Amino acid sequence: MNRPLTEEKVFKDPVHKYIYVQDLTIWNLINTKEFQRLRRIRQLGTSYLTFHGAEHSRFSHSLGVYEITRKIISQFERSGYPDWPREERLVSLCAALLHDVGHGPFSHSIEEIFDTQHEEWTCRIILEETDINRVLREVSEDFPDRVAAVIRKTYPKPIVISLVSSQMDADRMDYLLRDAYYTGVNYGTFDLERILRVLRPYQGQIVVKESGMHAVEDYLMSRYQMYWQVYFHPVTRSSEIILRQIFRRAKELTEQGYTFGWMARPIDSLIRQTLSAQDYYRLDEALIQTAFMEWSEERDPLLSDLCCRFLDRRLYKYITIEEPDETLLAEIARQWLRIGLDPDYHMEIDFPFDLPYDVYRPDSNKEDKKEKAPILLLDGQDRTAEISAKSDIIRSITGLHQGRYHLYYPEEPLQAAKDKLDGRIRALFGIG
Numbered sequence: 001m002n003r004p005l006t007e008e009k010v011f012k013d014p015v016h017k018y019i020y021v022q023d024l025t026i027w028n029l030i031n032t033k034e035f036q037r038l039r040r041i042r043q044l045g046t047s048y049l050t051f052h053g054a055e056h057s058r059f060s061h062s063l064g065v066y067e068i069t070r071k072i073i074s075q076f077e078r079s080g081y082p083d084w085p086r087e088e089r090l091v092s093l094c095a096a097l098l099h100d101v102g103h104g105p106f107s108h109s110i111e112e113i114f115d116t117q118h119e120e121w122t123c124r125i126i127l128e129e130t131d132i133n134r135v136l137r138e139v140s141e142d143f144p145d146r147v148a149a150v151i152r153k154t155y156p157k158p159i160v161i162s163l164v165s166s167q168m169d170a171d172r173m174d175y176l177l178r179d180a181y182y183t184g185v186n187y188g189t190f191d192l193e194r195i196l197r198v199l200r201p202y203q204g205q206i207v208v209k210e211s212g213m214h215a216v217e218d219y220l221m222s223r224y225q226m227y228w229q230v231y232f233h234p235v236t237r238s239s240e241i242i243l244r245q246i247f248r249r250a251k252e253l254t255e256q257g258y259t260f261g262w263m264a265r266p267i268d269s270l271i272r273q274t275l276s277a278q279d280y281y282r283l284d285e286a287l288i289q290t291a292f293m294e295w296s297e298e299r300d301p302l303l304s305d306l307c308c309r310f311l312d313r314r315l316y317k318y319i320t321i322e323e324p325d326e327t328l329l330a331e332i333a334r335q336w337l338r339i340g341l342d343p344d345y346h347m348e349i350d351f352p353f354d355l356p357y358d359v360y361r362p363d364s365n366k367e368d369k370k371e372k373a374p375i376l377l378l379d380g381q382d383r384t385a386e387i388s389a390k391s392d393i394i395r396s397i398t399g400l401h402q403g404r405y406h407l408y409y410p411e412e413p414l415q416a417a418k419d420k421l422d423g424r425i426r427a428l429f430g431i432g
């Protein structure tokens, strides 16, 4: 069962000013070792190499998502909306707090190479023998399953899912404000207080009162700005490419039976995909960066070079190309081999839309669990309409797929061997 804390606990937070904890379960979850690990995982992965302020952790973001969810629910309770199921409060708060607990160090790169999913790890940490599972079972035996169902989007009440995961969920509202604050950019801000005031539960979902449309427009515009200015930043993409290649090389070497000069057990288990939920909490960014430092002296020259590049921030440069043209790419690969570069590692085409981000898409395909519920406006006659049907501004940024192909490569070896390159390649890469 749920018990209130005898004394409310308060965290100071730069985005929400204060974060209030009133339930013993929430307090105990925050104090588990698996949740404390989030202090050692950056919210924005490698973005600190582009925006040096972006050192904030997933711990602060997770508390923020919890706080926004708590505010939404208490506003629903205060207003006495009959469409809000009051018995769902604790499960919603726990899912909000724990939604990112399975994020590994530099998640996106690791997930791609080792074929893991942070959502799956989140559920394992909730369901298997961990401190988090123990705290959740104190509420009731089936409580961990209920929290995991919200994360997996299979919970029987969609309104609970949409608090944590929809086009206007607590997760996105917190990370936009937090990432804008810590990167120091001005465009990520929007009026959270106003949005929270215009949300209401309606027929099993969360809708926005029509009078709040402009506040929502502002939120979506800030999302649009943040994607292009921060999340898709080409320098950040370059550091992600280096990271991916380090992990790819480490995996390749492991498969070849290579003996590393230095290896840590959680990293080895990660590469071999034998990591347990109990050991997952040992995996953090401090460990990964120690590995990079050690591997910068490995005898494999490729791994050592990639690690030095990451640590010293000697990232790959890029050129913009129209369409990846096979003949051109084959020609570049040939010339790369001629000057001792490895086309598998030293050229990479990047297109920002393979990221798990979209600016806003109104069409929600219910079959696909990855799709997020759209934003609905509720008018005075109790009719709902999807927001892009009413707002010119939203319509203009909906489904936009602008974005350009970038080809990333290490610049120094090209400069050093420029005499061996064809004139056409030199011109393409701007080498004089």
Ligand code: NI
Residues within 6 Å of the ligand: 061, 065, 099, 100, 171, 175
């Ligand atoms: Ni999140």
